[in-house]
Amino acid sequence: MAMTATQEVYVDESSVGESAWRQVWGRLRRKKLAMISLLIVVAIYLGGIFAPLIAPYGYNTQDLDRGLEGPSADHWLGTDRLGRDMLSRTLYSARTTVVVTTAVVLSGSLFIGTTLGLIAGYRGGWVDNLIMRVGDIFAGLPAIIMLILINASLGRRVEDAARWVEDHTFLDGLVSSGFHSYLLVFGALSLFFWVGSARVIRAQVLQLRENDFILAAESLGGSSARVIRSHILPNVSFLIVLGISASLGGIAGSEILLTWFGVGVQNAPSFGGMIYEGSGARTFQSHPHLLLVPGAVVTALLFAFNLFGDALNDAMRGR
Amino acid sequence: MGAYVIRRLAWLPLILFIVSFATFALARFGPGDPVTVAAGQIRDPEVLAQIRQDKGLDDPIPVQYARWLGDAVRGDFGESFIQRGFTVSELIFPKMWVSAQLGFLALVMIFVVGIPLGLLAARLAGTWVDPAIIGTLLFLQAIPVLVLIPPLLWLFALQFNILPVGGWDGIFEIWWIAGVIAVPIPDPHLYLPLLAFTLPGFVGVARLVRISALEVNTLDYVRTARAKGLSEANVQWRHVFPNSLLPVITVFGLALSGIIEGALFIEVLLGIPGIGSFLFEAVTSRDYDVIMAATVIFATAFVLTNLLAEIIYGLVDPRVRLGASRN
Numbered sequence: 132m133a134m135t136a137t138q139e140v141y142v143d144e145s146s147v148g149e150s151a152w153r154q155v156w157g158r159l160r161r162k163k164l165a166m167i168s169l170l171i172v173v174a175i176y177l178g179g180i181f182a183p184l185i186a187p188y189g190y191n192t193q194d195l196d197r198g199l200e201g202p203s204a205d206h207w208l209g210t211d212r213l214g215r216d217m218l219s220r221t222l223y224s225a226r227t228t229v230v231v232t233t234a235v236v237l238s239g240s241l242f243i244g245t246t247l248g249l250i251a252g253y254r255g256g257w258v259d260n261l262i263m264r265v266g267d268i269f270a271g272l273p274a275i276i277m278l279i280l281i282n283a284s285l286g287r288r289v290e291d292a293a294r295w296v297e298d299h300t301f302l303d304g305l306v307s308s309g310f311h312s313y314l315l316v317f318g319a320l321s322l323f324f325w326v327g328s329a330r331v332i333r334a335q336v337l338q339l340r341e342n343d344f345i346l347a348a349e350s351l352g353g354s355s356a357r358v359i360r361s362h363i364l365p366n367v368s369f370l371i372v373l374g375i376s377a378s379l380g381g382i383a384g385s386e387i388l389l390t391w392f393g394v395g396v397q398n399a400p401s402f403g404g405m406i407y408e409g410s411g412a413r414t415f416q417s418h419p420h421l422l423l424v425p426g427a428v429v430t431a432l433l434f435a436f437n438l439f440g441d442a443l444n445d446a447m448r449g450r
Numbered sequence: 451m452g453a454y455v456i457r458r459l460a461w462l463p464l465i466l467f468i469v470s471f472a473t474f475a476l477a478r479f480g481p482g483d484p485v486t487v488a489a490g491q492i493r494d495p496e497v498l499a500q501i502r503q504d505k506g507l508d509d510p511i512p513v514q515y516a517r518w519l520g521d522a523v524r525g526d527f528g529e530s531f532i533q534r535g536f537t538v539s540e541l542i543f544p545k546m547w548v549s550a551q552l553g554f555l556a557l558v559m560i561f562v563v564g565i566p567l568g569l570l571a572a573r574l575a576g577t578w579v580d581p582a583i584i585g586t587l588l589f590l591q592a593i594p595v596l597v598l599i600p601p602l603l604w605l606f607a608l609q610f611n612i613l614p615v616g617g618w619d620g621i622f623e624i625w626w627i628a629g630v631i632a633v634p635i636p637d638p639h640l641y642l643p644l645l646a647f648t649l650p651g652f653v654g655v656a657r658l659v660r661i662s663a664l665e666v667n668t669l670d671y672v673r674t675a676r677a678k679g680l681s682e683a684n685v686q687w688r689h690v691f692p693n694s695l696l697p698v699i700t701v702f703g704l705a706l707s708g709i710i711e712g713a714l715f716i717e718v719l720l721g722i723p724g725i726g727s728f729l730f731e732a733v734t735s736r737d738y739d740v741i742m743a744a745t746v747i748f749a750t751a752f753v754l755t756n757l758l759a760e761i762i763y764g765l766v767d768p769r770v771r772l773g774a775s776r777n
Contacts (some may be wrong), residue, residue: 267461268464268465268468270756271461271465271752271753271756272465272469272749272752272753273707273710273711273748273749273752274711275711275714276711276714276729276745276748276749276752277469277472277745279714279733280473280476280477280733280741280745281476283733284476284477284479285476285479288479384594387594387596388594388596388715391596391715392714392715392730393734394733403596406594406596406597407596409600410596410599410600410719411600412600412603412604412607412608412615413608414600415600415601415603415604416604416608416609419601419604422597422600422601425597426593426594426597429594429597430592430593430594430597433592433594434588434589434592437588437591437592438588
């Protein structure tokens, strides 16, 4: 990542008039693997978004007489220990992944990371130093271990806070829907997932700000906010997109690890929880579908994220 | 170079301070009361208050932290709340030793397996073997260890019954030939954890070596070597091989931190009595001092790893350390 940090997006001069985004998309479309990956990601995300509409059963609907069944006409992917439909749980787990990745990308990579990167690069001086040194500290910590610790120790407090909100406002069902645990997972992940995009964007802004058009905008009396918004931001938009596509796999994977460890999303289905219920050699021997169903979806998703990220990187560099 | 190393080293105490304080505050802030756990059947409020006072749990958190820090720098990490009568150091050092042995072996394996695979793929570029190797590796890398380990255990331990289900029995097992000659062989408990630890790592190394070897192959000095009539084996061995290894050094830190973080999950899944499963147990039973010590040790290992990687990177590529000193 560091090597591509100050890479401008490659624009083919022979096709003047075609926007850079269109050119990138054109190059991307010719890559078969990238398109397959995109298809996998879109399919899983659509499945998650429309889970309430397409899931054949509720994710918590138990049928204790029919627990641990393999795939059948009634339950396409079988049932789990409590007789809950695996297909429905998979769709709702995908929903959890959609919610977590979207929220962390919005708050961590986009909001915190981009803003701090822009400010650090544009302002320079002690502001830059402060932001980047704080980033160095976060990058120097073992993220997963700190995340486990944060979630393990703050979980109960956040739950209490959510219950208080339920009791004192018109909001309802926060705890039963697992909202408090989502909130904690977003917050904790955002804390660690802003550094990468902030660094990359800062490096690019450092170069950009030496350009004449920035000097012109400044001498015309443009405020810092205006210069950043209308002159610098459009020039780092590629990096932002690239950063997001590179971090999606890490964010989705971290949520799964945390939930597997028992400190992630609660009261809502998650791939981490499903995988945990299916682990154990004996469980796998007698009921392999418990692990294989969520495992296959997670593997496909992470594989697709990686391949698409690489392909997007290539396409932006003109390959 | 010396100044560069010192500048990087200066970060270490600050990061350790932040990690240990954050861990301390978080652990004290968390749910569950270690005193009631430690006291077991005793529910007498006076006794509980006495234990609290003895342990200094009534003091403000900064005071408690200062006391912990003062002890910790002298190597005293306190006493386990749960396993009474044992100091944290007594409990933790044997586990660290297990994790360190396993981690070191995994690190060596990552490079021993990854480098030849990458060179092989680069050598066979243009044939079907290269994309087959890389495709397979990418696919293997995408499977999370959480998903990978149960099927492996089932296959090797239950189905074929050739490997143990988990646990740890040292690195070597001694085979006695005719009861006289001792032959050390790798202990069968090693294979699965090593596979799980090295899988994502050696894939990264193999891909990097492949790309690097392909690039070196197009360089002028390689062409010169071929032009002057050196045999292909000689060109590969003398010119391509050493030069394509340079970038591998840069993933050293990444590989090691992957191993350190992976320890948490792999050790739990395979029942290895290392520091990862120790931390897992401590988190679930809220054993404050153990959580503290284990996290700080994990963080120290992690920070030192990153530091080592940066220093090596600086050694290999002077631009890094010169650029750093200009800032």
